[in-house]
Amino acid sequence: MSIRQNKLTESVLREPNWESQHGCDVCPVGQFCLPAGLPLDDCVALNKLMYVSRAQEAGRPLVHAGDPLQALYAVRAGCFKSVSVDPDGNERVVDFHLPSELIGLDAIYSGSHLSEVIAVTVGKVCIFPYKSLLDLASSSPELLNSWLKSFSKNLLAQLAHGVDNTADQRLAGFLLRLSLRLPMRGELNDRFLLPMSRIDLASHLRVANGTLSRVIARLQGEGMIRVDDRLVEIVDFDSLRRAAGVLADISL
Numbered sequence: 001m002s003i004r005q006n007k008l009t010e011s012v013l014r015e016p017n018w019e020s021q022h023g024c025d026v027c028p029v030g031q032f033c034l035p036a037g038l039p040l041d042d043c044v045a046l047n048k049l050m051y052v053s054r055a056q057e058a059g060r061p062l063v064h065a066g067d068p069l070q071a072l073y074a075v076r077a078g079c080f081k082s083v084s085v086d087p088d089g090n091e092r093v094v095d096f097h098l099p100s101e102l103i104g105l106d107a108i109y110s111g112s113h114l115s116e117v118i119a120v121t122v123g124k125v126c127i128f129p130y131k132s133l134l135d136l137a138s139s140s141p142e143l144l145n146s147w148l149k150s151f152s153k154n155l156l157a158q159l160a161h162g163v164d165n166t167a168d169q170r171l172a173g174f175l176l177r178l179s180l181r182l183p184m185r186g187e188l189n190d191r192f193l194l195p196m197s198r199i200d201l202a203s204h205l206r207v208a209n210g211t212l213s214r215v216i217a218r219l220q221g222e223g224m225i226r227v228d229d230r231l232v233e234i235v236d237f238d239s240l241r242r243a244a245g246v247l248a249d250i251s252l
Helices: 003-007 042-049 132-136 142-163 168-183 198-205 209-221 237-249
Strands: 062-063 070-078 080-085 091-097 118-119 124-129 192-193 225-228 231-234
Touching: 042 132, 042 142, 070 132, 070 231, 080 142, 091 198, 142 168, 168 198, 168 209, 168 231, 168 237, 198 209, 209 225
Parallel strands: none
Antiparallel strands: 062 118, 070 124, 080 091, 080 118, 192 231, 225 231
């Protein structure tokens, strides 16, 4: 195992978890991730410092709250969730991470991860040792710009999630944002599968499970969406935007 690998957080290395390197040029979401728009030399340098995890089983933690920041992770496949626990032991899903999205940005300020990150589905991540990535970004304006865009997208997501709105607005806004995040990965923007359970979705939207079921039924009854288990079809985008209110203006 190389020195770079030894520096990575223990939670990742708890058992053998490495594949041979797979370049961004062969990744199905590489054009939307950190290497997007980078000069060839920077792409080559980024590939040299990157590792790809083996498949992460659903339910397996990627990092634990309190782990030191050793790497940033880009979702290569699947879906992950960030989970926080309050002083009373109540868990809440803070965020979901889809292919090409970065995990670990919240740890940069404090130097440690604030949330536990868990695989929702079977997934893979690209692992970028933080110090090596920082060194590369200091000499690459294009990579720094890509990184800042990731920060901005994350901030927009937090703004959207932090707005105090009705349950209908929260779900409508979430579905609109999801419809914009999934097409880049090859999905249709009006028809997609929810990778997360309704329990996790309710936790993320800060509503009770029963409330979420009633909101889904209401939006469906009003002809905005059609839902079959986890399959969602957006039937009327304009009506869904009106239902989302101000959240419709916060797009990712």
